[in-house]
Amino acid sequence: MKSAGLKTGHYKRSPDVANATVREWLPRGRGDWRQDHWGSKLEEMTPTIEDLIPEYLRGLPVYVPGKPIEEVERELKIHAVKLASNENPLGPSPKGIAAAKAVLADSNRYPDGGTHALRETLGERHGVSPDEIFIGLGSSELIDLAARVLLRAGLQGLTSEGTYAPFSVAIRASGAELVLAPQREFAFDLKAMAKTIAPKTGVIYLANPNNPTGSAFGRAQFDEFLAVVPDGVLVVLDEAYIHYALSMGLRDSVEAYRQRKNLLILRTFSKVYGLAGLRIGYAIGRPELLSAMNKLRTPFNTSGVAQAAARAALDDKEHVARCIETNAAERNRLSEGLGKLGFRPVRSEANFVFMVVGPDAKALSDDLLHMGVIVRPLGWMGFPEAIRISVGTAEENDKCLSAMARVISKRAGKGELAAR
Numbered sequence: 001m002k003s004a005g006l007k008t009g010h011y012k013r014s015p016d017v018a019n020a021t022v023r024e025w026l027p028r029g030r031g032d033w034r035q036d037h038w039g040s041k042l043e044e045m046t047p048t049i050e051d052l053i054p055e056y057l058r059g060l061p062v063y064v065p066g067k068p069i070e071e072v073e074r075e076l077k078i079h080a081v082k083l084a085s086n087e088n089p090l091g092p093s094p095k096g097i098a099a100a101k102a103v104l105a106d107s108n109r110y111p112d113g114g115t116h117a118l119r120e121t122l123g124e125r126h127g128v129s130p131d132e133i134f135i136g137l138g139s140s141e142l143i144d145l146a147a148r149v150l151l152r153a154g155l156q157g158l159t160s161e162g163t164y165a166p167f168s169v170a171i172r173a174s175g176a177e178l179v180l181a182p183q184r185e186f187a188f189d190l191k192a193m194a195k196t197i198a199p200k201t202g203v204i205y206l207a208n209p210n211n212p213t214g215s216a217f218g219r220a221q222f223d224e225f226l227a228v229v230p231d232g233v234l235v236v237l238d239e240a241y242i243h244y245a246l247s248m249g250l251r252d253s254v255e256a257y258r259q260r261k262n263l264l265i266l267r268t269f270s271k272v273y274g275l276a277g278l279r280i281g282y283a284i285g286r287p288e289l290l291s292a293m294n295k296l297r298t299p300f301n302t303s304g305v306a307q308a309a310a311r312a313a314l315d316d317k318e319h320v321a322r323c324i325e326t327n328a329a330e331r332n333r334l335s336e337g338l339g340k341l342g343f344r345p346v347r348s349e350a351n352f353v354f355m356v357v358g359p360d361a362k363a364l365s366d367d368l369l370h371m372g373v374i375v376r377p378l379g380w381m382g383f384p385e386a387i388r389i390s391v392g393t394a395e396e397n398d399k400c401l402s403a404m405a406r407v408i409s410k411r412a413g414k415g416e417l418a419a420r
């Protein structure tokens with residue numbers, strides 16, 4: 001049945017779907033609509049769906065997650081520890097879990113799409129209005145939304161070499177040009193980045209502390225950098241690991257934000273709060289930017305369970321303090337242990353340790369995997385000679401150090417000691 005007033009037919013579309021605009025409405029002809037009775041030019045359409053995928057998306061790399069424990073245990077039939085994804089080894093906040101359980105039975109209802117309670121709590125926590133808080137599906141969604149709102153073909157997105165790969169992906173997926181500033185001693189070189197800012201720069205992505213190197217910059221360096229960033233360029237400051245850092249205080253970036261209109265701070269519940277599996281994070285930024293991001297997100301991006309857990313976890317001071325202390329102590333022990341084995345880990349301000357191990361980094365990671373220790377080889381992040389080891393519990397770190405010692409002695413026996 002045809003509804004009155006509903007036109008049928010098809011749109012002529014551009015092969016570049018990202019830039020496609022509906023230009024021309026072609027009325028549907030009688031009989032076989034594929035025939036050219038009414039002047040349609042179907043032959044101009046792309047022959048296959050694959051051809052519709054724009055060139056700049058085809059070349060994008062796929063995010064490589066750390067190997068899941070279950071997969072390793074199933075394949076190798078060994079008990080494994082996962083030190084590959086910078087998760088919280090002490091588990092989720094117990095208060096967060098209790099709150100999540102309490103709302104689980106309401107899962108037949110959609111969650112609060114406006115995330116009012118959590119934005120209220122976070123606003124109070126940071127001394128900003130709830131309109132300056134945006135809740136995302138982890139900080140991953142926020143990285144992507146910032147680029148989708150502000151970047152497009154003809155603009156540039158700037159980040160550094162050797163940083164979190166999704167920054168580059170978000171920039172390229174927006175159609176903008178990716179510009180990478182060089183890194184210096186495994187850290188952001190903010191001076192080099194400042195020099196790279198150009199008239200077409202729209203967004204700059206920074207991670208502090210940086211993943212995968214673990215290095216961090218301090219308040220003075222950051223202020224100096226912000227002072228030279230033009231007002232029309234957004235600085236996205238990803239602070240996923242900020243609780244573990246010594247260089248920059250937890251409040252520093254929010255204070256800087258109060259003085260700047262062009263800063264977007266990203267935080268996550270995936271690390272110190274231990275809620276990586278629930279997928280929830282937040283941004284602090286100007287309401288005008290956040291409301292544009294709000295239009296692009298999916299209507300119920302975060303679940304009610306995640307929102308409840310996040311709110312309760314924020315208040316779980318005891319869990320947060322325990323996680324920070326344990327991480328600091330174990331990070332030292334792991335770094336020292338690796339040092340005794342002849343490695344030179346980069347000084348870390350996060351919950352992982354980065355080190356250059358030589359050209360056989362992938363083989364070394366595979367050897368560790370076969371001993372039940374999952375670490376991250378970093379070729380896909382631009383460091384083919386390095387690995388990253390997440391700080392685990394004392395027991396997990398002991399297992400890692402002893403497996404590493406065995407790998408080294410096995411290799412020394414074969415004359416294959418990695419160049420370190």
Ligand code: PLP
Pocket residue numbers: 085086137138139140141164207210211238240267268269270276279280281
């Ligand atoms: N930003 C950085 C620097 C990260 O290392 C990670 C995850 O490892 C994320 C963001 C993503 O975190 P989320 O789980 O909040 O999406």
